[in-house]
Amino acid sequence: MNPNLPVGGSALNLQLGARQALPEGLTQLGLSLSYSRFLDEYRGSAVVDGDTAELDAFVTQLSLRHYFGGGFAADLALPAGTITVEPGQGEPTRRLSGFGDLELGAGYDFAALWGAGGYRPSLTLHAGLGLPTGRQGTLGHEGDTVPPNILAIGYGAYSGSAELRLTQFVSRYFGVSPSASVREPFGASESGVTMGGTYLAGLDALVVPSSWLVIGAGGLLQVRTQSDEQEEGRVVNSGGRAVFATGSASVRASKTVAFGVGGRVPLYTDVNGQQLSETYSIYGTLSVSFGGEGEAEDDHAHGEGDDHDHGGKGDEHAHAGKGDEHAHDQVKNPTKGDVADAAQGGASFELARVLAPHKVTVIDFWADWCHSCKHIDARLRQLAAKHADLAVRRVEVPDFDSAVAEQHLRGENSLPQIWVFDREGKRHATVTSLEALERALGTLLDAPHAH
DSSP states (O other): OOTTOSSOSSHHHHHHTOSSSSOSSEEEEEEEEEEEEEEEEEETTEEOOSSOOEEEEEEEEEEEEEEEETTEEEEEEEEEEEEEEEOBTTBOOEEEEEEOOEEEEEEEETHHHHOSSTTOOEEEEEEEEEESOOEEEEESOTTSSSOOEEEEESOSSOEEEEEEEEEEESSSSEEEEEEEEEEEESSOOTTSOOOOOEEEEEEEEEEEEETTEEEEEEEEEEEEOOOSSOTTOSSSOOSEEEEEEEEEEEEEOSSSEEEEEEEEEEEEEEESSEEEEEEEEEEEEEEEEEEOHHHHHHHTTTTTTOSSOOOOTTOSSSOOSTTOSOGGGSOOBTTTBEEEEEEOTTOOOOHHHHOOTTSEEEEEEEOTTOHHHHHHHHHHHHHHHHOTTEEEEEEEOSOTTSHHHHHHOTTOOSSOEEEEEOTTSOEEEEEOSHHHHHHHHHHHHTSOOOO
16 A cells, blocks of 8 residues: 555555554444436447436445454445336336345455555455345336336345455555456346346556545446346346446545545446446445544553653644653653653654663654554563663654655655664664564663663
């Protein structure tokens, strides 16, 4: 994922506003609303002129997703909708309302194997099981000018789905996200109809002008296999191909709330027989997040129980209390060690003010979205509690456009970044991993010294 983003590694996490590359203990409640308009009638790839039917589909979906950590997640989704059809040719308006298929799903982000951060990719696999809670209804009657068709909200049968999605950032502001998915029913619905399967292949370009905004644009190929209803039906898609242009915008309004809008329009349509086809679709999403490591760290890791006050986002220097001359004076708790926040919220700091005299000083640049930073922070706290001559100064880097990144991390594009200084205030090492940090500190903390 792009390290500039305090959001998820996968495209889905990113658009839902997850603040971590690999969330852990995070639960997201989502609501989506979509509207699709069907006005164009095709025979093969040719548009049919004349008295065509009109179809409007409104779908609302509630979803619940929980991230267990280590790349694993599980989710539950329940759609409900209304389809309104004006068949034309003198037939009355028809309406179908009800629930779609309840879906149970599980996902895994393979970035857990190679680590998330920097420009390393996120590769997510999601599998779902649809339960036959969807509704179906018949449009038309035998002998009508329009053969009977099945309207459907979901398959109304057991079904399976799978999606594979790659997210790869190539710069701080630009990434690509190809995907492929399949959804197939396992049998016929209660009405005796077996609907066709759906196969999708897409490619999105992601532009991130700021840490709170994600813009996506791309294309989508949709292939639907033929259901076993009459091929010449005008309303239900009995197989065919379509290429869509897609667009979306997602906004992270706060640490817990994200929302987005999007839509698609067909660029090419080729159907089996004569069918009513999609003219455009639009949607909106809302996501609310609860828990997660990032929220726990806000409550605890930033100094719960420490005998000092934190500096605000607008602080210019590392010290938090007014009149304090050095940041290392903030914490002198022998049970927790000399650990202090040197800067928060992306504010910068003066290096000379945060170095602890006669101590080994570690400046730890961290962020909520940096998974590795959490393990490093825990280890540094253990070492600080054990070694009285070790001072840890934590610096929050919410994104690489912040003041602290511009001043101290220019040219860098990933976290963690850790500076290690010896007792004389000279930089001993710059490390990016826990293993390298252990080696650097082992050399300095074991060395004899004099005050």
